[in-house]
Amino acid sequence: MNLEKQKAFLIHFLYIAVTLGLIYAGFKYLLPILMPFVIGIFVAAILRNLIDIVSKKAHIKRSFVSIVILIIFYSIIILLAIMVGAKVISSIIELFSKLPAFYTDTVEPAFTTVANNFLTQFPNVETLLEKQLDTINATIFGYIKSTSESVISAATRLATQIPSLIINLIFTIVSTFFFTIDFHKITDFVLRQLSVEKRKMVIRIKDNIIGTIGKFIKAYATLITITFLELSIGFTILGIPNAIVIGAIVAIVDIMPILGTGAILIPWSIIAFLLGKTKLGIGMLILYLIITAVRQSLEPKVVGQQIGLHPVVTLICMYVGAQLLGILGLFLLPIMVTILKKMNDEGTIHLFK
Numbered sequence: 001m002n003l004e005k006q007k008a009f010l011i012h013f014l015y016i017a018v019t020l021g022l023i024y025a026g027f028k029y030l031l032p033i034l035m036p037f038v039i040g041i042f043v044a045a046i047l048r049n050l051i052d053i054v055s056k057k058a059h060i061k062r063s064f065v066s067i068v069i070l071i072i073f074y075s076i077i078i079l080l081a082i083m084v085g086a087k088v089i090s091s092i093i094e095l096f097s098k099l100p101a102f103y104t105d106t107v108e109p110a111f112t113t114v115a116n117n118f119l120t121q122f123p124n125v126e127t128l129l130e131k132q133l134d135t136i137n138a139t140i141f142g143y144i145k146s147t148s149e150s151v152i153s154a155a156t157r158l159a160t161q162i163p164s165l166i167i168n169l170i171f172t173i174v175s176t177f178f179f180t181i182d183f184h185k186i187t188d189f190v191l192r193q194l195s196v197e198k199r200k201m202v203i204r205i206k207d208n209i210i211g212t213i214g215k216f217i218k219a220y221a222t223l224i225t226i227t228f229l230e231l232s233i234g235f236t237i238l239g240i241p242n243a244i245v246i247g248a249i250v251a252i253v254d255i256m257p258i259l260g261t262g263a264i265l266i267p268w269s270i271i272a273f274l275l276g277k278t279k280l281g282i283g284m285l286i287l288y289l290i291i292t293a294v295r296q297s298l299e300p301k302v303v304g305q306q307i308g309l310h311p312v313v314t315l316i317c318m319y320v321g322a323q324l325l326g327i328l329g330l331f332l333l334p335i336m337v338t339i340l341k342k343m344n345d346e347g348t349i350h351l352f353k
Contacts, residue, residue, distance in 0.1 A: 024324065027332065036168050040175030044183050045210075047073065051180065066180040074173055113276070208339045216335060219302050226298065227251040227261070227291055234287040238280060254295070261291050313337070 031038065051069055055062040179186065191199050228251035235243035254261045269284035299318075314334055321333030 023336075027329075028324075036171040037175045039172050041179045043070075043073070043176045044179035047180060048183050063181045067177065070173075070177055070180055074176075078169075205339065208342045209335070212335050212338045212342075216331065222302055223295065223299060224251050224254070227254050227295065230291050230294065231261070231287070234283070234290075238283045238287070254291070261288055265291075 047066075047069055051062060051066050054060070054069070055065045058065070191202065194202060228247050231247035231250050232244050235247055240246060250261055250264050253264060265284050265288040269281045269288070272278075272281035272284060317334040317337050318330050321329030321331070323329070324333070
């Protein structure tokens with residue numbers, strides 16, 4: 001009897017391991033290849049209700065309404081992407097191309113002034129300090145120059161990838177048209193291939209996915225709003241011009257795991273110190289520490305409350321997801337675990353008690 005239980009446990013464990021491995025491989029390798037079609041069916045699902053309502057109320061054929069709404073939808077998306085993308089890329093190139101000159105003309109003289117003031121207080125360390133200053137200046141300037149060149153090169157490479165992005169966009173738009181026009185036919189065909197029980201399970205999974213993604217978006221919108229308010233208040237206290245606009249930009253950057261507010265506030269603080277603006281430099285550091293502390297304490301709790309996971313479980317899922325799939329995994333794994341938990345609570349699957 002014990003042997004039979006062990007065999008059953010091993011079979012169950014291998015089944016789960018293989019399933020998780022296939023899911024991981026699918027998200028890691030298959031999803032990027034099929035992304036235009038994934039986006040297409042996702043957009044079709046979002047616009048389905050709007051198209052149905054307009055078609056019924058206006059008594060117009062659904063296919064015609066689908067085409068009109070999709071043209072309007074993608075026209076707005078493409079226009080915004082072109083305007084924002086062109087502005088962001090040109091701003092990044094302009095900013096980083098000016099960084100070396102800014103350092104040479106502004107930061108280095110301020111740094112030298114600080115060093116000279118230090119020398120007047122401690123003249124005995126002049127020789128040692130001059131050598132160290134030369135080394136520090138060369139290191140910082142070299143780092144700024146290489147960083148500027150890397151960013152400009154990356155922006156240029158992004159510009160050269162526009163043809164492939166256009167091809168992907170074309171496939172996305174075309175697939176969206178087909179998915180939208182025949183959305184009900186496609187879903188009915190898929191559901192007909194399943195048994196009644198599996199059909200109910202698929203519908204529950206779909207409802208859980210849509211509900212979880214909506215709650216996830218709500219959670220991060222809450223975090224962005226909190227960060228925006230903190231930044232706007234902080235910048236206003238520090239006397240930064242256009243505090244609300246700059247606060248909005250930094251808040252959006254903060255949602256990106258690789259960057260965060262530190263990518264802007266820490267360099268800003270260092271430059272303020274070098275320029276002799278000690279109060280501004282200290283204020284930026286304090287603001288960064290406050291935002292980081294609030295974000296780290298609230299993120300697992302807010303996200304966990306919205307999607308129904310314990311903060312510790314949410315934190316683990318976010319960390320493991322980021323390690324496995326990068327930025328996508330940071331959001332994807334908590335969503336997947338939430339869906340599994342809901343299905344387990346509903347009795348659709350039985351993973352834990």
